[in-house]
Amino acid sequence: EAEVAQSPRYKITEKSQAVAFWCDPISGHATLYWYRQILGQGPELLVQFQDESVVDDSQLPKDRFSAERLKGVDSTLKIQPAELGDSAMYLCASSLATREWSYEQYFGPGTRLTVT
């Protein structure tokens, strides 16, 4: 069964350092999402791609976060500089969904970030 791949699974970094996460969606899924899940809360969307274009990045802290999906396949989320409050689970999801049709989102295993 096809799965969303994420790496690394766990990352510990010091405050003010740069960190990057990678996501490879299910083959053929045009829509890719990055969510952040703070401990004890539900995931919240950071950024959404349709192919290589950003559809929604309204909740992305653009002064320190960036995301790209250059060829419309895999994606990278970067934080620079990391802050203590960035400690969370970062989840990637992909979907066949388009603006007209809704399909379920499939989630990867996540990257657990700890900022010290």
Added chain:
Amino acid sequence: AQSVTQLGSHVSVSEGALVLLRCNYSSSVPPYLFWYVQYPNQGLQLLLKYTSAATLVKGINGFEAEFKKSETSFHLTKPSAHMSDAAEYFCAVTPFGNEKLTFGTGTRLTIIP
């Protein structure tokens, strides 16, 4: 705007007892509704989804949920709890198409042997 309220951040049931996890939604348009399960340090796995077809939706692992428009609810049930059901459960809503999911705050289910 869409929102989801999950009543009860922690629910404990005995093994073999009925599981009932509550979810109420708010949506300005007919919603798509989902239940996801999350085990510790893992991603989210889809349990079931409502997409305007049958109001009673059956999912994996014996779970089902009923969409009640009049009550704006989408509660998750399972007739007989199993130890392996212990996890965090999230209800989520999206208005249509490829819009983002809006999640509730989750309900941690504990199974008592």
